Amino acid sequence: MRLEITRRTDLATRALLHLAATGERTKSSALARAVGTTPGFLSQAMTPLVAAGWVRSDPGPTGGYTSIADPAAVSVLDVIEAVEGATDTATCVLEDRPCSGAGACALHRPWAAARAHLLDDLGSTPIATLMTSSTP
Secondary structure (H helix, E strand, O other): OOOOOOHHHHHHHHHHHHHHHHOOOEOHHHHHHHHOOOHHHHHHHHHHHHHOOOEEEEOOOOOEEEEOOOOOOOEHHHHHHHHHOOOOOOEOOOOOOEOOHHHOOOOHHHHHHHHHHHHHHHHOOEHHHHOOOOOO
């Protein structure tokens, strides 16, 4: 993927933060209200979190979502890649093509360095640090 943050990633992050902060099972409708979306779109954001093993989804009238991950052990990059897919570090900043070797664009070196720095920062930032700086 080209590194981008979509609304789905934002909602997944907000939902994970909310669930971790409450420590309780939360119904889909209540969680959707808490993060500012619809239950239908929330389920699209939650599916990758459940697949990653960070959230448990219990079906039925008494079900809901529960955080089962340690927010200090999940990085911001982990969440981005769970929702958006693996980060493609070889994609050109100018065009949707590989950028290396003889076909490298003029911005290849500075972009590669900036991207590496950003990915290192995101990968070393646990979502737990967002719990004090944002309101889910």
